[in-house]
Amino acid sequence: MVGGAAQDIRGQILAHATRLFARQGFSGTSVQQIAERVGIRKPSLLYHFKSKDTLRREVVEQTLQHFQKVLPELLLSARDHQFDRVMGSLTGFFRDDPDRARLLVREILDQPEEMRERIAKYVTPWVQLLGDQLERAKERDLVRPDVDVEAYAMQVVTSLVANLAFIASMGNVLPDHGAHGAGTDRVIAEMTRIARASLYVDAASPADASDAPAQTPPSRERAIQTHADQRDGEGKKQ
Amino acid sequence: MVGGAAQDIRGQILAHATRLFARQGFSGTSVQQIAERVGIRKPSLLYHFKSKDTLRREVVEQTLQHFQKVLPELLLSARDHQFDRVMGSLTGFFRDDPDRARLLVREILDQPEEMRERIAKYVTPWVQLLGDQLERAKERDLVRPDVDVEAYAMQVVTSLVANLAFIASMGNVLPDHGAHGAGTDRVIAEMTRIARASLYVDAASPADASDAPAQTPPSRERAIQTHADQRDGEGKKQ
DNA sequence: CCTACCGATCGGTAGG
DNA sequence: CCTACCGATCGGTAGG
Numbered sequence: 001m002v003g004g005a006a007q008d009i010r011g012q013i014l015a016h017a018t019r020l021f022a023r024q025g026f027s028g029t030s031v032q033q034i035a036e037r038v039g040i041r042k043p044s045l046l047y048h049f050k051s052k053d054t055l056r057r058e059v060v061e062q063t064l065q066h067f068q069k070v071l072p073e074l075l076l077s078a079r080d081h082q083f084d085r086v087m088g089s090l091t092g093f094f095r096d097d098p099d100r101a102r103l104l105v106r107e108i109l110d111q112p113e114e115m116r117e118r119i120a121k122y123v124t125p126w127v128q129l130l131g132d133q134l135e136r137a138k139e140r141d142l143v144r145p146d147v148d149v150e151a152y153a154m155q156v157v158t159s160l161v162a163n164l165a166f167i168a169s170m171g172n173v174l175p176d177h178g179a180h181g182a183g184t185d186r187v188i189a190e191m192t193r194i195a196r197a198s199l200y201v202d203a204a205s206p207a208d209a210s211d212a213p214a215q216t217p218p219s220r221e222r223a224i225q226t227h228a229d230q231r232d233g234e235g236k237k238q
Numbered sequence: 239m240v241g242g243a244a245q246d247i248r249g250q251i252l253a254h255a256t257r258l259f260a261r262q263g264f265s266g267t268s269v270q271q272i273a274e275r276v277g278i279r280k281p282s283l284l285y286h287f288k289s290k291d292t293l294r295r296e297v298v299e300q301t302l303q304h305f306q307k308v309l310p311e312l313l314l315s316a317r318d319h320q321f322d323r324v325m326g327s328l329t330g331f332f333r334d335d336p337d338r339a340r341l342l343v344r345e346i347l348d349q350p351e352e353m354r355e356r357i358a359k360y361v362t363p364w365v366q367l368l369g370d371q372l373e374r375a376k377e378r379d380l381v382r383p384d385v386d387v388e389a390y391a392m393q394v395v396t397s398l399v400a401n402l403a404f405i406a407s408m409g410n411v412l413p414d415h416g417a418h419g420a421g422t423d424r425v426i427a428e429m430t431r432i433a434r435a436s437l438y439v440d441a442a443s444p445a446d447a448s449d450a451p452a453q454t455p456p457s458r459e460r461a462i463q464t465h466a467d468q469r470d471g472e473g474k475k476q
Numbered sequence: 477c478c479t480a481c482c483g484a485t486c487g488g489t490a491g492g
Numbered sequence: 493c494c495t496a497c498c499g500a501t502c503g504g505t506a507g508g
Contacts, residue, residue, distance in 0.1 A: 009477090025348065027266040031503065043505080044477045052503060102347060105400075109340060110263065112408035119411050144435065150412055151428035155401075159393070162343075162400035170350035173357050174388055190389035194436040197382065202440035247493090269487065281489080282493045290487065478508085486501070492494085 010048050012038045018059050022099035025106055026056050057114075060107055063100050064122045067093060071126055083199075087192045090160060098168030105165040127153040134199070144201055156195050163191055248286050250276045256297050260337035263344055264294055295352075298345055301338050302360045305331065309364055321437075325430045328398060333422075336406030343403040365391040372437070382439055394433050401429055 016037040020029040031052050035045040049055040070093060094101040108115045131149040138145060172183030254275040258267040269290050273283040287293040312327040332339040346353045369387040376383060410421025 025263055025265060027263060028348070030501075032501085041478060042503085043479085046504065047477070050504095105343065106347060108404050109344060109407050110266070116408045116411065119408075124411065124413075146431060148424065148428045148431070151424055152432065154412060155397070155425070155428055155432060158400060158404065159397050162396060163393075166346050166396065169347050170354045170357075173354065173362065174392060186386065186389055187393070190386040190393055193384060193386070194390065194393060194432060196436075198432040198435040268485075270485085279494065280487085281495085284488065285493070288488095480506085482503105482505075484502080486499105489498075490496085 009038065009040070013045055013048055013055070014059055014062055017055055018063065018103060019099055021056065021059055022102040022106065026052075026110055031055075060103065060114075060118070063103055064118055067100075068122050083196055084192065087156075087195060090157075091164070091188055091192075094161065094164040098164055101161045101165035102168055104161055123154075123157065127157070141201060143199055147199060152199065159191055159195075163187055247276065247278070251283055251286055251293070252297055252300055255293055256301065256341060257337055259294065259297055260340040260344065264290075264348055269293075298341065298352075298356070301341055302356055305338075306360050321434055322430065325394075325433060328395075329402070329426055329430075332399065332402040336402050339399045339403035340406055342399055361392075361395065365395070379439060381437055385437060390437065397429055397433075401425055 013034065017029075017034050020034055020037075031045055032042050034055075035042045038045065045055075049058065071090075104115075127150060130153045134143050134147065134149040134152065137143040138147065138149070143149075167184050167187060172187055174183050174186060176183050251272065255267075255272050258272055258275070269283055270280050272293075273280045276283065283293075287296065308331060309328075312324055342353075365388060368391045372381050372385065372387040372390065375381040376385065376387070381387075405422050405425060410425055412421050412424060414421050
């Protein structure tokens with residue numbers, strides 16, 4: 001309640017700054033430009049954020065915090081199964097606002113030191129948690145023995161962010177054959193397939209009945225193929 | 239011979255511009271900064287390239303032309319086998335000068351329209367050629383039937399460029415366990431493994447005779463696993 | 477949140 | 493390839 005309107009302005013500044021930094025880059029965007037979109041003067045903006053660089057930091061922090069807030073439920077609710085669900089949710093975060101992906105890629109290039117720290121803070125814990133789960137799945141012979149679980153997890157995140165950032169900027173480069181025209185979906189589908197196929201041991205090797213917990217007809221139930229086509233609704237360009 | 243020295247200056251400008259654009263971005267780099275490194279004055283630089291934007295275009299064009307000049311031999315000499323060799327050479331191009339990767343990523347974000355055209359010109363033909371080869375390998379049951387060959391090829395290139403650009407900027411994010419500290423190799427090794435494992439049909443599954451077409455112990459001859467462990471020397475975490 | 481204003485730097489041109 | 497110089501814009505401050 002207190003300062004509700006001021007909060008709103010701060011939020012507007014952050015929102016417009018995110019958009020512009022993502023699309024034009026930090027040094028390609030002037031404080032003046034951001035202020036214009038918000039509908040205030042430049043010195044007023046600099047009252048809320050005491051420098052352009054402060055604004056940049058808060059924009060990035062906000063994006064990563066949102067990521068951190070949303071990620072846990074996805075990964076924790078998904079054990080070693082539900083592969084497509086995890087991929088779909090992860091993809092969804094960046095699809096909901098592709099500027100997030102563009103912003104992160106730009107920051108990696110522009111502020112590498114800072115981003116190293118932020119990744120250590122926001123991403124690495126989850127990569128390690130996922131890595132542990134995969135390591136256990138490996139012991140149960142569900143995951144290929146030669147997977148470098150940490151590098152794999154990091155790779156999936158990297159591909160995802162890069163792909164979404166690139167598509168957001170230039171659209172899909174693949175020729176759109178077929179009537180449906182959703183090239184983005186095609187890229188994401190193949191990316192998901194690659195991630196899945198390179199992770200799991202292929203169709204059951206019969207002999208590991210010894211190994212697998214008794215309960216299961218192991219490879220089939222894996223729930224992994226569930227939504228192989230998970231994104232129908234939104235990103236579609238029709 | 240004619241204008242040899244002038245050519246040299248032009249080349250120096252291009253070289254320093256590539257470096258600076260890759261590391262600081264286009265709008266984060268001033269003409270003055272480039273001129274300083276070359277050891278000339280700003281107006282002299284603008285005699286060789288009539289605007290900053292012209293310089294940018296030539297920098298990008300030069301990088302892509304080098305790529306185009308070097309790629310054919312790699313891909314043509316490699317048929318459906320020699321997977322690791324192709325990946326290695328492709329990786330090598332960007333490893334030789336990681337600024338190439340950073341520059342391309344930046345251009346995708348900064349000049350998406352232009353990059354769409356350039357990718358269509360420089361990359362798509364090779365993606366399609368590779369796609370054709372993979373499609374044939376698919377008919378011979380070497381490649382997984384569900385691979386989207388074009389999307390796959392594009393994905394491999396995208397991952398490669400993104401990974402190298404990120405590593406060039408921030409180094410490796412993975413904890414360096416093991417004494418040697420070559421985290422880059424580890425990332426590239428896992429990226430290569432993912433690309434290979436998600437492409438080829440897996441090693442013969444003994445008991446699924448029921449499932450598999452009668453014909454084949456197909457997977458053995460594949461020549462594909464040649465260097466399946468090409469990261470022994472370097473990337474291994476030991 | 478504003479007007480007024482700062483020094484610094486930007487890309488680029490004139491003119492030789 | 494240089495000196496000299498241009499108008500425009502940059503991030504930011506003073507002061508209210």
